[in-house]
Amino acid sequence: MEHSNDGNLAQVQHVVLVLSGKGGVGKSTITTELALALRNAGKKVGILDVDLCGPSIPRMLSVGRPDVHQCDSGWVPVYTDAKKSLALMSIGFLMEDPDEAVVWRGPKKTALIGQFVSDVAWGELDVLLVDTPPGTSDEHLAVLENLKKHRVDGAVLVTTPQAVSTGDVRREITFCKKTGVRILGIIENMSGFVCPHCSECSNIFSKGGGEELAKLTGSEFLGSVPLDPLLSASIEEGKDFVQSFPNSATFSALTSISQTLLSSLQAA
Amino acid sequence: MADVPENAPEHCPGTASEQAGKASSCQGCPNQTLCASGATKAPDPAIAQIAEKLSTVKHKILVLSGKGGVGKSTFSAHLAHALASDSTKEVALLDVDICGPSIPRIMGLEGEQVHQSGSGWSPVYVDDNLAVMSIGFLLSSPDDAVIWRGPKKNGMIKQFLRDVDWGELDYLIVDTPPGTSDEHLSIVQYLSSTHVDGAVIITTPQEVSLQDVRKEIRFCQKVKLPIIGVVENMSGFVCPKCKNTSQIFPPTTGGAEQMCADLHLPLLGKVPLDPRIARSCDEGKSFLNEVPDSPAAEVYRTIVQSIQDHCSNHGTEEQSTT
Numbered sequence: 001m002e003h004s005n006d007g008n009l010a011q012v013q014h015v016v017l018v019l020s021g022k023g024g025v026g027k028s029t030i031t032t033e034l035a036l037a038l039r040n041a042g043k044k045v046g047i048l049d050v051d052l053c054g055p056s057i058p059r060m061l062s063v064g065r066p067d068v069h070q071c072d073s074g075w076v077p078v079y080t081d082a083k084k085s086l087a088l089m090s091i092g093f094l095m096e097d098p099d100e101a102v103v104w105r106g107p108k109k110t111a112l113i114g115q116f117v118s119d120v121a122w123g124e125l126d127v128l129l130v131d132t133p134p135g136t137s138d139e140h141l142a143v144l145e146n147l148k149k150h151r152v153d154g155a156v157l158v159t160t161p162q163a164v165s166t167g168d169v170r171r172e173i174t175f176c177k178k179t180g181v182r183i184l185g186i187i188e189n190m191s192g193f194v195c196p197h198c199s200e201c202s203n204i205f206s207k208g209g210g211e212e213l214a215k216l217t218g219s220e221f222l223g224s225v226p227l228d229p230l231l232s233a234s235i236e237e238g239k240d241f242v243q244s245f246p247n248s249a250t251f252s253a254l255t256s257i258s259q260t261l262l263s264s265l266q267a268a
Numbered sequence: 269m270a271d272v273p274e275n276a277p278e279h280c281p282g283t284a285s286e287q288a289g290k291a292s293s294c295q296g297c298p299n300q301t302l303c304a305s306g307a308t309k310a311p312d313p314a315i316a317q318i319a320e321k322l323s324t325v326k327h328k329i330l331v332l333s334g335k336g337g338v339g340k341s342t343f344s345a346h347l348a349h350a351l352a353s354d355s356t357k358e359v360a361l362l363d364v365d366i367c368g369p370s371i372p373r374i375m376g377l378e379g380e381q382v383h384q385s386g387s388g389w390s391p392v393y394v395d396d397n398l399a400v401m402s403i404g405f406l407l408s409s410p411d412d413a414v415i416w417r418g419p420k421k422n423g424m425i426k427q428f429l430r431d432v433d434w435g436e437l438d439y440l441i442v443d444t445p446p447g448t449s450d451e452h453l454s455i456v457q458y459l460s461s462t463h464v465d466g467a468v469i470i471t472t473p474q475e476v477s478l479q480d481v482r483k484e485i486r487f488c489q490k491v492k493l494p495i496i497g498v499v500e501n502m503s504g505f506v507c508p509k510c511k512n513t514s515q516i517f518p519p520t521t522g523g524a525e526q527m528c529a530d531l532h533l534p535l536l537g538k539v540p541l542d543p544r545i546a547r548s549c550d551e552g553k554s555f556l557n558e559v560p561d562s563p564a565a566e567v568y569r570t571i572v573q574s575i576q577d578h579c580s581n582h583g584t585e586e587q588s589t590t
Contacts (some may be wrong), residue, residue, distance in 0.1 A: 021368050021413075023446045024337010028476075053447035054334055054480040101334070101448045101483035103490065106418025107281045107291070109449070134336045134446060135367035136415045163550040164341070167410060168368040174413035198510035204543045206550055229516050236475050236520040 008074055009117075009150040011124040012046070014265045016184065017143065017155040019176070021168030023134035025160045026189035028056040029235050030225070031131040034156075036242040037258035039085050043126040046077060049090035050113050050143055051133040052102050058092040062238020068093045074119035089120045106138035113139055117146035127265070134168070136175040144179050153265050154182035156222065160190045161209040173217050184222075184264050186214045187257060191224035194249075220264075223257040226250055271423040273299055282419030283308035312457075318429045319461035324436040325360075327579045328459065329496065332488070333470040334480030336446035339501040339539075340470045341370040342549055344443035347468075348375075349554040350572040352398040357438040360391060362428055363402035364455055365445035366421045367414050372404035376552025380405055388433040401432050418450035425454045439579075446480070448487040456491045465579050466494035468536070471527075472502040473519035478527050485531060496578045497534035499571055500524035505541040506563070516541065537571040539564050 009015070018031045028051070035045045049057040058065070061080050068089075069076045077087035091102065091112065104112075122128060133139055144152070155176055159169040169186070176183050188210025193202045204227060214221035225231075228250040234241035245251050271282045279293035288294075289304025302308060322328070331344045344361060352359040363371035372378050372392075380392045382405045391399035403414060403424060416424075434440065445451055467488055471481040481498075488495050500523060505514050519525075528535040542564040548555035556565050 022337065023368070024335060024472075053449055053483070054336070056476055056480070059476065059479065098479065099482040099486055101487040101490070103448045103453065103487055105282075105285070105450050105453060106421075107279070107285065107287060110279070110417075136413050137367055137421065138417050138450075141415070141417065160337075162546050164370050164373055164546075167373055168370065170411050171368070171413040174411050175415055178413065178415065193505065193514075193516060195507040195510060195512065196514060197512040198507060200507055200509040202505070202508065202543055204505065204516075204541055205546045206543075227516055229514055229518060232474060232516060233518050233520065236518060 021172035055092035073121040113142035185220035193227040334484035369404035473523035497536035503538035
């Protein structure tokens with residue numbers, strides 16, 4: 001299907017990558033929660049899930065495995081509700097067997113990501129969030145190459161507090177600098193656990209790494225999200241945490257981060 | 269010829285790829301004719317070279333997970349420490365996570381560099397009987413990013429297996445990145461003429477992890493890699509103050525236990541969350557030495573014993589080649 005790279009992204013106001021050098025820090029969780037928080041704030045949001053080997057977003061939004069249809073402009077994204085306020089595209093939708101592994105080498109991943117970026121009929125969106133796998137390799141380069149004609153507002157980087165995590169995220173920051181991606185800020189996830197029985201706070205994954213990393217690299221620190229079993233359960237079951245737990249500390253953290261992000265996008 | 273020659277264009281599919289010489293990115297490359305002729309797709313001689321080089325390695329164990337952040341590197345490092353605690357055993361740990369090499373930090377070897385000698389690259393030694401190799405040792409700064417596409421990562425893995433002077437080893441443990449892509453295909457391909465004892469699969473209890481781990485298990489089945497068993501990490505947290513247990517990563521679909529029952533795989537153990545594990549890793553120390561009496565350390569020791577038993581019962585490199 002021949003059309004300009006920008007065609008399907010022409011009505012997308014802002015594109016934000018969600019990156020981390022490190023796996024398992026909560027990129028997909030944060031992407032999902034930011035999307036829900038932005039939708040809660042009245043924005044039209046899309047999520048592009050380019051983690052081809054481990055696509056987590058469909059389950060987190062409880063969309064199951066619907067068929068993906070084509071229209072004149074390309075693939076129709078999957079909507080989470082009738083109001084079409086949250087659109088999603090993931091390779092998870094293209095696999096018949098959910099346990100089937102995508103055992104592809106780089107060039108094949110690059111080709112599919114090219115299609116995902118150019119050939120999904122997103123329509124009008126305020127924000128398109130791009131969830132990525134860990135690393136600095138084929139998927140990340142493919143996304144940037146295919147977004148070249150469209151503006152990428154920047155990236156948020158997710159880390160946990162430990163040095164093992166920030167050590168990888170430093171490399172991701174270098175990736176951003178080398179590829180000209182603006183760093184919108186750093187989010188520290190799994191930032192302490194408050195025992196629901198006695199309220200004692202335990203720093204299960206150490207403490208303070210996110211803020212230190214932001215200082216070290218001159219990036220903005222967007223905020224910390226605590227370890228919250230209610231959030232983990234919500235994500236597992238594909239529920240809307242933002243709607244279900246508006247009084248929680250986690251909700252405040254996520255809302256504050258999404259508002260800071262939105263202001264940053266609108267100011268630029 | 270190298271997988272990605274120096275003079276190759278940016279999107280070189282790799283000289284051994286089916287697309288070699290035929291991809292659109294091959295236009296204008298000086299090697300295009302050679303690649304298109306099929307000469308570069310002959311069985312990679314490195315596979316036989318690696319088999320020769322690793323003929324002195326008795327047992328090879330891969331540590332895999334479809335999911336990131338479940339504790340593969342943590343587990344690999346502590347498996348290495350545990351096996352090397354027997355001073356009569358020679359152990360090595362190979363880190364093939366090219367983009368996110370955590371092993372140098374976890375093993376307390378940050379800042380170390382690799383040396384070359386006549387017999388190849390020397391790994392970095394933690395103890396007399398515990399050697400480590402990682403791309404982390406080839407980077408000059410902690411901020412250096414390895415922004416490589418698949419074919420170049422494959423070339424590095426080949427070098428690690430063929431050009432490192434491992435010597436005689438009882439155990440070679442290979443730590444991998446998450447996923448089922450270049451690194452995983454390459455490690456299996458390059459080890460295809462050697463005896464691999466099997467894979468230890470790491471997961472956490474939630475379905476979000478298990479759904480990726482099932483794919484990894486399928487991958488193992490596809491490439492005929494035996495699975496030694498599954499380790500469930502981050503399996504509950506006991507509050508140090510009130511001693512109540514919280515399921516921070518809830519096993520909403522039955523956790524690793526249910527998955528292992530469904531897929532007829534051994535569950536090697538369930539390791540609880542312990543903040544001292546993260547601290548030990550950050551400080552480059554062995555958690556098993558720092559807090560030997562903790563519940564997590566006890567589970568680790570049981571798991572390591574199961575792995576040792578599997579290796580003893582299933583033969584060695586020498587036995588499989590005679």
